[in-house]
Amino acid sequence: MDFNLLKRIVKTPGIPGFEQQIRSLVSSEAAPFGDSVSTDTMGNLIIKKGAGKKRVMAAAHMDEIGLMTTYVDEQGFIRFHTLGGFDPRTLFAQRVTVLGKKNLPGVLGGKPAHVLTDEEKKRAPNIDDLFIDVGLPASKVKELVPVGTPVVRDRSCIRMGDLVTAKSLDNRLSVYCLIEILKKVTVPDDISFFAVFTVQEEVGLRGVRVSAETIRPDAGLAMDITIANDIPGVSAQKKITELGKGPAVKIMDGSVISSPSFVQYIEDTANQHDISLQREILTSGGTDTPAMQYLTGIGAHVSCLSIPTRYVHSTVESAHGSDIDDTITLGTHLISQANTFLQDSDVVKATDN
Numbered sequence: 001m002d003f004n005l006l007k008r009i010v011k012t013p014g015i016p017g018f019e020q021q022i023r024s025l026v027s028s029e030a031a032p033f034g035d036s037v038s039t040d041t042m043g044n045l046i047i048k049k050g051a052g053k054k055r056v057m058a059a060a061h062m063d064e065i066g067l068m069t070t071y072v073d074e075q076g077f078i079r080f081h082t083l084g085g086f087d088p089r090t091l092f093a094q095r096v097t098v099l100g101k102k103n104l105p106g107v108l109g110g111k112p113a114h115v116l117t118d119e120e121k122k123r124a125p126n127i128d129d130l131f132i133d134v135g136l137p138a139s140k141v142k143e144l145v146p147v148g149t150p151v152v153r154d155r156s157c158i159r160m161g162d163l164v165t166a167k168s169l170d171n172r173l174s175v176y177c178l179i180e181i182l183k184k185v186t187v188p189d190d191i192s193f194f195a196v197f198t199v200q201e202e203v204g205l206r207g208v209r210v211s212a213e214t215i216r217p218d219a220g221l222a223m224d225i226t227i228a229n230d231i232p233g234v235s236a237q238k239k240i241t242e243l244g245k246g247p248a249v250k251i252m253d254g255s256v257i258s259s260p261s262f263v264q265y266i267e268d269t270a271n272q273h274d275i276s277l278q279r280e281i282l283t284s285g286g287t288d289t290p291a292m293q294y295l296t297g298i299g300a301h302v303s304c305l306s307i308p309t310r311y312v313h314s315t316v317e318s319a320h321g322s323d324i325d326d327t328i329t330l331g332t333h334l335i336s337q338a339n340t341f342l343q344d345s346d347v348v349k350a351t352d353n
């Protein structure tokens with residue numbers, strides 16, 4: 001694993017709608033391995049490799065959940081709005097970086113346990129109870145932090161035993177994997193491969209719809225993390241996936257039912273290359289996958305290659321090193337052999353008539 005690259009990808013900020021910094025890092029790392037690079041007006045980064053007639057798209061969202069400032073009070077404390085799904089328990093007592101006119105370190109404060117009322121002790125904090133303290137007088141904060149300033153959580157990426165742990169492994173792990181796939185893949189003659197780093201996934205799969213509409217893929221592979229609930233207190237049937245048992249192929253989630261033939265192709269390819277693969281079923285939640293299928297009316301064969309991750313949407317998201325490596329290996333084979341899948345495909349596109 002190129003752990004240094006992963007660390008840089010995790011560290012670079014990119015809340016939904018403000019992906020400029022992460023996009024420029026990904027572009028500089030990945031562009032040399034594609035034939036052409038473009039960014040659409042939405043902010044999706046599209047790297048094309050190969051010039052065949054059949055179109056295969058892989059989509060990894062590069063935005064991360066984050067905060068946006070809404071108000072600075074007379075003491076200089078900052079209030080904020082959340083972008084993406086947050087459990088308030090994961091925000092209390094965290095460090096953040098406020099990306100104002102200059103970068104300011106901050107903390108998400110709250111009352112210490114000593115002064116909580118009995119009522120307050122019983123419940124988790126609400127987002128509205130929380131605020132950001134940057135340790136500066138109100139006049140200075142108001143000058144440096146205009147309303148609408150992006151705020152990212154501050155937690156570096158480290159190795160922990162066999163795992164890596166950080167904030168925003170959702171979805172920077174897949175961003176890293178897709179860059180590595182671009183480096184390694186040999187695209188078959190009859191395929192055009194589009195590696196797309198999408199924006200605004202965490203606020204409702206917004207960016208991918210635009211890129212899917214432009215590319216109109218025959219097959220679409222989303223790349224994202226999924227829940228590994230292999231922790232104490234969870235019964236066996238609720239684990240969803242487990243760490244260290246390979247990437248997962250999405251059968252369905254709350255937003256999509258994957259194409260059975262594409263799932264079969266992914267399973268066959270994993271088998272062929274001796275890569276262990278789990279089957280993922282989530283009954284809620286969603287990823288970029290449906291945009292390439294029904295959200296834009298394209299009807300591509302779709303599924304998602306998911307990296308099992310514990311403590312999703314917290315600052316201590318954790319994933320297994322071998323699952324990350326296997327995602328790169330399997331993803332590379334899936335694109336390198338995509339012609340075999342699309343030859344058998346019975347989908348006729350209007351443009352092929």
Ligand SMILES: [Zn+2]
Binds near residue numbers: 061171201224
């Ligand atoms: Zn995600």
